[in-house]
Amino acid sequence: MEHRLEKIKKQLHSQSYKLTPQREATVLVLLENEEDHLSAEDVYLLVKEKAPEIGLATVYRTLELLSELKVVDKINFGDGVSRYDLRKEGAQHFHHHLVCVECGSVEEIEDDLLDDVERIVESDWGFKVKDHRLTFHGICRTCQTKTKATVSS
Incomplete structure (x- = not known):
C-alpha cells in the first residue's frame, strides 16, 4: 500500500498538486477499501475516522481531482450514486x-x-x-x- 501511495503522490506532483493530509487520508481510505466501490459519502465517513476535522466538501473536491488525474474512476451502476474505484496500477x-x-x-x-x-x-x-x-x-x-x-x- 505504501508503494501505491508513493506512486499516487508522484502522480499528483507531476500535475503540480500536493498530497495534503486530507488528500492522503482520502487516498488511504480508497486503498484500504479497494474492492468496495465506495460512494463519496462512504469515503467521507471512513475518512472522518482518520481525520475528524475533514469536511464533506473537501472529500468531494479530492475525489473529483483524483478522477481528473485518472487516479480513480468515477462510476455509476445505474442506481444514481457515483462511486469511486481506484484505477489499477499500470492499467x-x-x-x-x-x-x-x-x-x-x-x-x-x-x-x-x-x-x-x-x-x-x-x-x-x-x-x-x-x-x-x-x-x-x-x-x-x-x-x-x-x-x-x-x-x-
Whole structure:
C-alpha cells in the first residue's frame, strides 16, 4: 500500500498538486477499501475516522481531482450514486464490471475485452479512443442458484 501511495503522490506532483493530509487520508481510505466501490459519502465517513476535522466538501473536491488525474474512476451502476474505484496500477483502461440487478453485488473483470472494438472504432470512424467503460447488468451466480433452488422446492 505504501508503494501505491508513493506512486499516487508522484502522480499528483507531476500535475503540480500536493498530497495534503486530507488528500492522503482520502487516498488511504480508497486503498484500504479497494474492492468496495465506495460512494463519496462512504469515503467521507471512513475518512472522518482518520481525520475528524475533514469536511464533506473537501472529500468531494479530492475525489473529483483524483478522477481528473485518472487516479480513480468515477462510476455509476445505474442506481444514481457515483462511486469511486481506484484505477489499477499500470492499467491502460478502466476495468469492466458485472452488476447483479437482484442483490446489487459488483464483480470486476480485469481483462480488457474491447481491444478489437477499439481498433474498429479508430479505423472505421477515425475516432481516437482514450478510454472506455463497460458494465454488464444481470443476475449473478449466487442469485441464479437461489432462484433455481426456490423453483425446485
